[in-house]
Each structure stands twice: as structure tokens, then as C-alpha cells.
Amino acid sequence: MVYVDGFAGPGRYSGGEDGSPIIALKALAAHGRKLQSVFEFHFVERDRRTVDALTANIAALRDEGLVVPSTSISVHPRQSVEEAYDQTIAPRLAQTPGAPAFALVDPFGWTGIPMRIMASLMNRSSTELLLNFMFEEINRFLSHKDQPENFDALFGCPDWRKADTLSGHARKNFLHDLYRDQLRRAAGARYVRSFEMLNDRGASDYFLFFATRSLLGLRKMKEAMWRIDPAGGMRFSDATNFNQQVLFEPKPDTRLLRRMIEAQFSGTRATVRDVELFVLEDTAFHAGHYKKVLKEMEGTGHLTPVSPPPKRRAGTYPDPDLTLDFAARHSPLSLTD
Numbered sequence: 633m634v635y636v637d638g639f640a641g642p643g644r645y646s647g648g649e650d651g652s653p654i655i656a657l658k659a660l661a662a663h664g665r666k667l668q669s670v671f672e673f674h675f676v677e678r679d680r681r682t683v684d685a686l687t688a689n690i691a692a693l694r695d696e697g698l699v700v701p702s703t704s705i706s707v708h709p710r711q712s713v714e715e716a717y718d719q720t721i722a723p724r725l726a727q728t729p730g731a732p733a734f735a736l737v738d739p740f741g742w743t744g745i746p747m748r749i750m751a752s753l754m755n756r757s758s759t760e761l762l763l764n765f766m767f768e769e770i771n772r773f774l775s776h777k778d779q780p781e782n783f784d785a786l787f788g789c790p791d792w793r794k795a796d797t798l799s800g801h802a803r804k805n806f807l808h809d810l811y812r813d814q815l816r817r818a819a820g821a822r823y824v825r826s827f828e829m830l831n832d833r834g835a836s837d838y839f840l841f842f843a844t845r846s847l848l849g850l851r852k853m854k855e856a857m858w859r860i861d862p863a864g865g866m867r868f869s870d871a872t873n874f875n876q877q878v879l880f881e882p883k884p885d886t887r888l889l890r891r892m893i894e895a896q897f898s899g900t901r902a903t904v905r906d907v908e909l910f911v912l913e914d915t916a917f918h919a920g921h922y923k924k925v926l927k928e929m930e931g932t933g934h935l936t937p938v939s940p941p942p943k944r945r946a947g948t949y950p951d952p953d954l955t956l957d958f959a960a961r962h963s964p965l966s967l968t969d
């Protein structure tokens with residue numbers, strides 16, 4: 633398994649908080665299962681002192697016994713992520729085409745993370761990308777006279793110029809949607825979701841884009857995002873489609889999910905698998921959420937399983953091939969609901 637952190641930072645901050653490299657290494661060490669794989673971590677960092685701090689923090693982690701033995705860790709002191717990627721990381725990934733990879737791209741700005749690198753990552757059979765799209769900075773510098781080349785590279789197309797005539801939400805939505813669509817179109821990601829991070833004034837600070845070609849990757853990422861405790865003061869929501877924005881809360885809004893499932897399936901027949909794919913691909917929710925909704929709908933007669941096995945317990949959906957008959961939306965049943 634290959635883990636790439638493009639803008640690694642020191643690994644530990646003066647206040648004692650862990651940075652992304654140490655978080656990743658600790659997560660591996662804390663993994664509950666006995667893993668057979670070999671792990672390879674690549675940390676790229678430009679600043680010399682930060683590289684030294686990171687190297688020392690990794691050594692301290694090893695001393696504490698918190699680095700899994702079959703792990704190789706490379707810290708790349710490079711002026712540019714592009715250079716490190718082209719010269720070292722891409723050739724290494726090419727040597728291990730079957731190895732799953734995870735790339736974290738967490739820059740300070742928008743330069744040095746061209747769409748062509750995202751395309752190269754997505755070209756592999758199993759890569760997950762998590763990228764910090766610094767919306768606030770990008771938005772502020774979009775019209776700067778020195779930046780067109782950098783924005784062409786970031787978006788992988790010239791269309792960002794159309795944001796010139798837009799302002800406020802329309803501008804934000806346009807830039808977000810352009811980047812999302814470019815991850816699909818230009819980079820070849822099959823699944824893209826974005827998470828909007830709101831600062832304490834409720835303003836949009838940045839977006840995290842997640843991209844992958846793997847349905848399993850999408851499923852796991854969603855589960856991970858829903859598990860994050862929002863208590864830290866940071867609020868975030870799934871913003872992939874702005875007209876369906878869903879705030880991540882300890883208790884998911886399953887009424888909203890029910891409306892989405894009804895809008896999609898009312899008056900039709902679909903298998904449990906169809907519902908799961910729809911929920912995973914087209915909504916903010918994860919696979920665990922929809923079973924609760926199906927159970928509720930079955931309980932109120934809004935869906936009926938077609939020829940279920942005699943021993944099936946009502947309100948349970950272990951068989952993905954089970955066909956469900958969804959009542960039409962304007963049936964007397966939904967009027968009395």
C-alpha cells in the first residue's frame with residue numbers, strides 16, 4: 633500500500649497536535665487487523681526546517697514502537713511536489729501498479745498541483761485522492777495578472793475565466809463545480825465527492841475533494857467522514873451538489889434521505905443493490921443509512937418486498953438481490969403519512 637502526502641508539514645505542531653504524516657502512521661499502527669501488506673509512505677516537504685522536524689518526529693514515533701515494522705518511509709525534501717511526483721513517486725507507483733494508493737494533497741495555495749497529476753493518479757486501478765481546494769485563496773487571486781497559467785494547470789482547462797463575471801454564491805458554485813467536473817472529465821475519476829468546511833463565521837473556507845475509481849473506496853471514505861466528531865468547532869457538509877447539501881451531524885437526517893429515495897424509486901421496482909448504489913453514488917449518505925429508511929418505509933407500507941424468502945425478518949435487507957416494490961408517491965398511503 634502506498635501513501636503519498638504532497639505537502640507533509642512537520643508531523644507535529646508546537647501545540648502538540650499531530651500533523652497528517654503522524655496521523656497516518658499512527659492510524660496504521662492502531663489498525664485492528666493483522667495486516668500482511670508492505671507499506672510505503674512518501675512525504676514531500678519544501679521547507680528544510682520542516683523536513684528536519686518531520687524526520688525527527690517520525691524517528692520519535694519509531695522509538696515509541698508506533699511504526700508498523702513492514703513500513704518504509706521516505707521524506708522527500710523537494711522544492712515542488714510536481715518535481716517529486718514526476719521524478720520519484722510516479723515511477724515508483726508505476727512499479728507497483730496493483731498496490732492501492734492514497735494521496736493527500738494539502739497545499740497552502742493553488743500552485744504546483746496541476747490536474748495532470750490527478751489524472752496520473754486516477755489512471756491507476758486503485759487510488760484514492762483527498763485534496764484540499766483552498767477556495768478562499770483561489771477566489772481572491774483568480775483575477776491576479778500573474779496567475780492565469782497556474783489556474784490553467786490547477787483546473788486543467790481555461791474555463792475558470794468564466795467566473796470573472798460571477799460573484800457570491802454563483803461564483804463559488806461555479807468554481808467548485810468546475811473542479812469537481814474536471815476531476816471526472818480530465819482526471820478520469822469515476823466517483824467524486826466534496827466536503828465544504830465552514831469556518832466559525834459560517835463562511836466557506838475550503839473544500840475537500842475526494843476522488844476515486846473504486847466503489848469500495850467511496851464507501852469507506854463516506855463511512856469515515858460520517859464518523860468524524862464535529863465537536864471541534866469545525867462544521868462541514870457534503871457539498872457535491874449544492875442543491876442537496878447535507879450537514880454532517882452525529883444523527884444523520886434520515887428524513888432527507890427518505891425523500892431522496894422516494895424521489896428516485898417511488899412507483900418502481902428496484903433491488904436492495906440498486907438502492908445502495910444510488911445512495912452511495914448520488915447522495916451524501918453511506919450504505920449503513922439507507923437500511924433504516926427502508927425499514928421505516930416497509931413498516932408504513934410504502935414499500936413491499938417481492939416474494940421474500942419465507943424466513944426473512946421484516947425490515948431487514950441482507951440480500952442485495954431482494955426486489956422491492958416502491959409505492960407510487962401520490963398513493964393514498966403517502967397522503968395519510
Ligand SMILES: C[S@@+](CC[C@H](N)C(=O)[O-])C[C@H]1O[C@@H](n2cnc3c(N)ncnc32)[C@H](O)[C@@H]1O
Nearest residue numbers: 639640641651652677678679711712713738739
Ligand atoms: C498546509 S501545510 C500541510 C499540513 C499538513 N498536511 C498537516 O496536516 O500538518 C503545507 C505544507 O506544505 C509545504 N509546502 C508548501 N509548498 C510546497 C511545495 N511546493 N512543495 C512541497 N511542500 C510545500 C509547506 O512548507 C507546509 O509545510
